[in-house]
Amino acid sequence: MKSVINRKLSLIATGAIFLIGCSKHPTTVAIDNERLPSDIEVSSTAYIFNNDLAMAAEKDGKIAKLYHQVDELIRGEIPADLSDVDVATDAYIKALNDVRAQYAKIPELVKQAQQERVAIEQEKVDDIQAKIAQQKELQAKLDEFTKPERHALANAEKAVLAKEKTRKEGKTALIKSINNYIVSSRIAIKKLDEESSDPVSWSTKNKYRGKCPDRRGHYLVENLAHLSECLYFSPAYSLRKNSNIEQIAEVIEKNVEPYIEADWALKMSVGTKLGLYKKYNDAKKDLEKAVIVAENNTDVNANKVKRELRNLQRKLEYANHDVNRVKESPITEDQIIVQNKPYLDAKNLLAQSISDMRTAQQEKFLANGVLIAKGDINGMTGELPSGSGDFLMLHMNLSDGYRKQTMNSFTNLNQQWTEQVLISRDNAYFDMALNIKDDGQALDQAISAYKTYQRKYADAKKG
Known part of the structure; x- marks a missing residue:
């Protein structure tokens, strides 16, 4: 069953119509509340990113593919090359070689286990x-x-x-x-x-x-x-x-x-x-x-x-x-794998090395200034922490007096605005989100929102 807030925000849909133009955006931001119940309370943190967010998302996607397809990586079904990654890969390469060495033993272990099973x-x-x-x-x-x-x-x-x-x-x-x-x-x-x-x-x-x-x-x-x-x-x-x-x-x-x-x-x-x-x-x-x-x-x-x-x-x-x-x-191999501690330990180390590379890659982008500014906004309207930047993520805390939920809105700031950046169903992508504790988590959620935003509006024109 959808939550009360979910139902009340069901009219907030994602969308974006990009108009040609590269002018700086207004510093005032507002959330379109035309059809929202008056009892919804909103407090947000605005995160403004420069255009390096696109590159961060691309590099993160290559690393994330390895993380989400680690079994295929071990079996050699997807490339292991990370030449585009800007962080150290030594731990990753060692972990990959170690787990592949353990995986190479699996067929013989399967054979032995089957022989023992038949022998019993x-x-x-x-x-x-x-x-x-x-x-x-x-x-x-x-x-x-x-x-x-x-x-x-x-x-x-x-x-x-x-x-x-x-x-x-x-x-x-x-x-x-x-x-x-x-x-x-x-x-x-x-x-x-x-x-x-x-x-x-x-x-x-x-x-x-x-x-x-x-x-x-x-x-x-x-x-x-x-x-x-x-x-x-x-x-x-x-x-x-x-x-x-x-x-x-x-x-x-x-x-x-x-x-x-x-x-x-x-x-x-x-x-x-x-x-x-x-x-x-x-x-x-x-x-x-x-x-x-x-x-x-x-x-x-x-x-x-x-x-x-x-x-x-x-x-x-x-x-x-x-x-x-x-x-x-x-x-089967799967029956042996789920009980093979050396292999599972090596696989976990590989997954951790990939996760560490993702974290290091994001930290490098943060160090290079991909996050231009951040600031708190109370209510449906407020001042952005910067008048420049290319992407805006509002991390919104929502409450109707009974329940609390967290939502992200994400939009491209390179659009033709009037007097304010008006976040609405016509120009932004909305989704439920986890609480953000630091800038690394903010960038991680922004990368995820950017990827979905790009897939949803692949044909839209950028400013």
């Missing part, structure tokens, strides 16, 4: 891999005791998977034969899904009085007597409720044997003939018993080893990800 993450990976190797050694002790049981379980699992594949193939072929009949016979029921539908269920019965009993909704499979003397299938419910069920059952009977035979081999156990699922489950139980024996002989906890390996594998995945991350996002 890689060390984590190596540590995890070593722990995995230890757990695998423990697992190997257990495996030595359980080798026969693990081999038996692997064979049982292999047999189950093979038979399940055969069963799936038989089921798919059976469903296709049923669906083909439904389509060709134009039966008004939905086809079975090859992936999810169960086309039939099967069951067995013992012979009664020398023959297989009739069962409602069930159909005897005569060619599977080697599995069971009385083995029946029952079509899926969606098929049984159709009036064409007998014809559908005939289709099923011709194609059902591979499916039931495989399903039987997996599920059923008759006497000493064990189904594959039973053999697999028995093999698992045998292995569980063998593991207990192995744990007793080795003092190794199988579940703990398994759990540790699982956790370590997960940690290894994360650790490898971190290695790749630091490789893909390497350390």
